Amino acid sequence: MKFKATSYHFDLLKDNDRLSVLYEAIRDYNQGTDLAYDLGCGSGVLSYFLSSKFNEVISIEIDQKAFRCAEENLLDFDNVQVINSNVLDYDFTRKADLIVCEMLDTALIDEEEIPVLNFAKRFLKDDGKIIPQGIINTVELVHLERHHIHWDEGANYETLSDEVAYSQFDFLDDINPEFKTELKLKANNDGLVNGLKITTYTKLNENLIAGPLPMLNPPLLIPLDEKHINVNDFINVEIKYIMGNGIESIKTKYL
Ligand SMILES: C[S@@+](CC[C@H](N)C(=O)[O-])C[C@H]1O[C@@H](n2cnc3c(N)ncnc32)[C@H](O)[C@@H]1O
Incomplete structure (x- = not known):
């Protein structure tokens, strides 16, 4: 599948090793398949991987340009809903089986992985998983x-x-x-x-x-x-x- 992306998200897509390990982690996930959140979905590539495993995927992206790309990329996937919002402002109403959140950076200092997960984890089922772990x-x-x-x-x-x-x-x-x-x-x-x-x-x-x-x-x-x-x-x-x-x-x- 060809992805429309901002230049930053295109660089993320071009890093094959990065994409491969994220793909493998999603492929190997083998628990509940009701709902997954993709937090900071960027181009939507990880939501695309998730769409074949889950009944429903909710994908949230703060950046408007990236959101528009993800919305277009995932248009044909009826079980994926793409939302333009800061995760910290999103009104979560359901608990998910899996949260995918790749807002990583070295030692997690520069990006929002920890504040976002500290907030969003409340909307994970008791036996739910997070990728990356x-x-x-x-x-x-x-x-x-x-x-x-x-x-x-x-x-x-x-x-x-x-x-x-x-x-x-x-x-x-x-x-x-x-x-x-x-x-x-x-x-x-x-x-x-x-x-x-x-x-x-x-x-x-x-x-x-x-x-x-x-x-x-x-x-x-x-x-x-x-x-x-x-x-x-x-x-x-x-x-x-x-x-x-x-x-x-x-x-x-x-x-
Ligand atoms: C490292 S990128 C990963 C993008 C995509 N998941 C991928 O793997 O290609 C992290 C993304 O999180 C988004 N982001 C950062 N903070 C956010 C927040 N508080 N709420 C929603 N999205 C956020 C950024 O705009 C960026 O698109």
């Missing part, structure tokens, strides 16, 4: 060339510690968007640390985990004050941010 975040010490927060889209940096998992979330749990943790990172090289690299792994379901992809959580590079380190040193760092409040909410300091 959760995330795992890791961190490394790095030397960055650029001294501002940026995503790893071909950026140059040198890694100076092992990769350490520092948090993980299951979206079925209630999640406090205000996140703060203390990291103890062991240098695996001599060098000049001036940043952290955060990598997010997406848990699509119990059996499927996606690493960072160009359009699904590319690693995030965050500046730190400069510090000379030697191999086997332990470096203690505090990191805090508010999930859903943007990358400006990230604060880091040495402890």
Whole structure:
């Protein structure tokens, strides 16, 4: 099927690995098939996957241009209803078997996955599922060339510690968007640390985990004050941010 999409949603469609893991997760879902919500449906591609499994799909998109594309793309699917609304303003009246919500970004800082799911989860049946199911975040010490927060889209940096998992979330749990943790990172090289690299792994379901992809959580590079380190040193760092409040909410300091 050919999809009409905004340029951003077209880039999402072009990332084949991203689309494949989302497709696989929906394909492997094998519980109730009455109702699914597709929150932030974009071009409507995931609603298209859902339409053959569910009696009814309700697809909600905040962006008007994307909504118009989804509406057109899904016109022939009588069991899919596309709605132009902020999920947080939508008047949910029924509980669903499945919520699909791909408003992910690295460590969930910049996008609204957590506020949206904290709100919409009330409209999930007791045994309902969420796709993606959760995330795992890791961190490394790095030397960055650029001294501002940026995503790893071909950026140059040198890694100076092992990769350490520092948090993980299951979206079925209630999640406090205000996140703060203390990291103890062991240098695996001599060098000049001036940043952290955060990598997010997406848990699509119990059996499927996606690493960072160009359009699904590319690693995030965050500046730190400069510090000379030697191999086997332990470096203690505090990191805090508010999930859903943007990358400006990230604060880091040495402890
Ligand atoms: C990463 S895109 C995913 C689009 C589509 N599901 C796909 O996989 O191609 C996230 C979408 O969520 C929408 N979105 C973000 N916040 C929203 C909100 N509060 N309510 C409804 N849609 C929202 C964005 O406009 C965007 O289209």
